[in-house]
Amino acid sequence: xxxxxxxxxxxxxxxxxxxxxxxxxxxxxxxxxxDQIEAMTMADRIVVMxxxxxxxxxxxxxxxxRPGNLFVAQFIGSPAMNVFEGTLRNGMVDALGxxxxxxxxxxxxxxxxxxxxxxxxxxxxxxxxxxxxVVVEPTGAETELVVEVGGKRLVVVMHGRTPARPDDTVHLxxxxxxxxxxxGPTGKRLA
Numbered sequence: 001x002x003x004x005x006x007x008x009x010x011x012x013x014x015x016x017x018x019x020x021x022x023x024x025x026x027x028x029x030x031x032x033x034x035d036q037i038e039a040m041t042m043a044d045r046i047v048v049m050x051x052x053x054x055x056x057x058x059x060x061x062x063x064x065x066r067p068g069n070l071f072v073a074q075f076i077g078s079p080a081m082n083v084f085e086g087t088l089r090n091g092m093v094d095a096l097g098x099x100x101x102x103x104x105x106x107x108x109x110x111x112x113x114x115x116x117x118x119x120x121x122x123x124x125x126x127x128x129x130x131x132x133x134v135v136v137e138p139t140g141a142e143t144e145l146v147v148e149v150g151g152k153r154l155v156v157v158m159h160g161r162t163p164a165r166p167d168d169t170v171h172l173x174x175x176x177x178x179x180x181x182x183x184g185p186t187g188k189r190l191a
Contacts (some may be wrong), residue, residue, distance in 0.1 A: 071188035081115045082154040096150025098129040103179040112184030119157040121178040128171035
């Protein structure tokens with residue numbers, strides 16, 4: 001992990017330099033890191049390992065868009081994917097006192113699942129799942145909200161700014177096509 005001891009600005013510059021060198025030399029390179037941002041920005045293909053077992057192999061965007069299991073889903077992405085337990089009921093996931101859309105995923109009625117949604121795939125709307133705002137973190141071009149739904153804290157990343165303040169009630173809408181559903185006992189992605 002050659003970049004782990006560098007300050008943030010130098011680490012970003014070195015990542016770009018190493019990637020440019022790799023592209024120019026056109027050689028196969030194996031780069032080992034625990035930093036998933038390094039892996040996502042530098043790799044053509046990523047091997048995600050956990051306890052010495054290969055969990056998934058793919059391009060950075062394949063791993064981000066279609067994680068094969070719960071471990072990969074929670075490892076890839078910053079901020080991390082929001083994940084919570086639920087049950088399949090009537091074509092939806094019943095969890096946290098609300099109904100969450102499946103996005104074409106098929107399972108068995110009553111099946112225990114883990115529901116995942118990336119912070120950037122949630123948005124605020126006039127209607128939807130009610131959530132209490134806990135923290136508002138403006139970062140300039142984006143705003144990160146920590147909200148609470150049914151006792152569980154979720155992260156929402158919005159482009160731009162919001163008038164929402166702590167203790168306000170907002171409503172969340174899920175980008176249905178980007179919902180992730182994993183089998184409860186095995187943690188494997190449901191097709």
